[in-house]
Amino acid sequence: MNNTLGLYLHIPFCLRKCGYCDFYSVTDRTRTDAFVDSLCAQIRGAAQIAKEPVDTVFFGGGTPSLLSVKQLERVFCALTAFSIAPDAEISMEVNPATANEAAFRAYRALGVNRLSIGMQSASDRELKWLSRVHSAADTVKTVRELTRAGFDNFNLDLIYGLKEQTARDFEASVCAALELCPTHLSLYALTLSETVPLYAERARLSPDEVQETQYLRACERLREAGMAQYEISNFASPGFACAHNLKYWTRAPYLGFGPGASSFYSGRRFEIAPDLDAYCGKPPGLEELLERAPALSETDALTEELILALRLTRGIDARAYAGKLKDGRRFLSELDGLIPAGFAAETDGRVRLTQNGFLVSNEILARLLCAAGL
Numbered sequence: 001m002n003n004t005l006g007l008y009l010h011i012p013f014c015l016r017k018c019g020y021c022d023f024y025s026v027t028d029r030t031r032t033d034a035f036v037d038s039l040c041a042q043i044r045g046a047a048q049i050a051k052e053p054v055d056t057v058f059f060g061g062g063t064p065s066l067l068s069v070k071q072l073e074r075v076f077c078a079l080t081a082f083s084i085a086p087d088a089e090i091s092m093e094v095n096p097a098t099a100n101e102a103a104f105r106a107y108r109a110l111g112v113n114r115l116s117i118g119m120q121s122a123s124d125r126e127l128k129w130l131s132r133v134h135s136a137a138d139t140v141k142t143v144r145e146l147t148r149a150g151f152d153n154f155n156l157d158l159i160y161g162l163k164e165q166t167a168r169d170f171e172a173s174v175c176a177a178l179e180l181c182p183t184h185l186s187l188y189a190l191t192l193s194e195t196v197p198l199y200a201e202r203a204r205l206s207p208d209e210v211q212e213t214q215y216l217r218a219c220e221r222l223r224e225a226g227m228a229q230y231e232i233s234n235f236a237s238p239g240f241a242c243a244h245n246l247k248y249w250t251r252a253p254y255l256g257f258g259p260g261a262s263s264f265y266s267g268r269r270f271e272i273a274p275d276l277d278a279y280c281g282k283p284p285g286l287e288e289l290l291e292r293a294p295a296l297s298e299t300d301a302l303t304e305e306l307i308l309a310l311r312l313t314r315g316i317d318a319r320a321y322a323g324k325l326k327d328g329r330r331f332l333s334e335l336d337g338l339i340p341a342g343f344a345a346e347t348d349g350r351v352r353l354t355q356n357g358f359l360v361s362n363e364i365l366a367r368l369l370c371a372a373g374l
């Protein structure tokens, strides 16, 4: 049982809303100080209850780089209420053109040792369509500045499946990203919920077969560049997988802070209301959040375990998992059937999806869950 803890801090401010984004964030930045007050209070309160050592901290959002260095100093001061390991991975999301070299130096001095840059595309036309605030040149400048400030561990996010984006268009973004020498790359297929402005353009996204080619070609380029895939959307140079995100996929405990942040702790999942006003008025305490959240049922826990494990290239210990099911044999036979078809592979008793399996993972999971009786 993993007894270390991850912390996620949701910083809910953005310069403007991107047309595809349904994460909780606001563009009114007049209340950043009130937010930081509440965030620090919530962190200190939770540290009274959660005594596990912390080995990952992740500043996400929103756009964490919109907080001032002084505000971040206050947050880091509050974080000392937890026992944070000296070698903890401390990541911060940054959008291009929202931080300069001086800010990067300050982040390093505070203890940040990993950055995640919202590049999304190397095409200004695509960035404009996504209503990102930055250009492709801004990403290059940001990477140059963070490198000068001493960061050698950073991720670049890319999105595929954009409006009329061809396989070659996306490949160009992947190659441009690789030229910036990241240690980590995340590739996300664009998904548009009904609530976002770009939902109206959903019919013009790259068709499924183009998205498949985009994904497979990107996987190939990254493999050639020495980056290993460790999750359906994530690739890293050896030793640079994101320890914080691995907690999500291995069902390790983490606590979320800030409006809209979610947690998994003490066998319970819970979320803080995505409401900055309410959060600034009174942030919810950990005790109260735990009291309100029911413990996950055994069925829910087994469902999560399968879905999350099969996102990872290390896959699942098939027999150990089957042993927890009422009818493990039916599950194993369904899982084994994926191997000759090329959708899964087995190494030392662990079964993982192949890249072709990842492309149809929703269908595969539906069948496996049914066979598992979940």
Ligand code: SF4
Residues within 6 Å of the ligand: 013, 014, 015, 016, 017, 018, 021, 022, 023, 025, 061, 062, 063, 095, 118
């Ligand atoms: S910057 Fe990130 S969090 Fe903010 S609106 Fe754009 S995608 Fe969403």
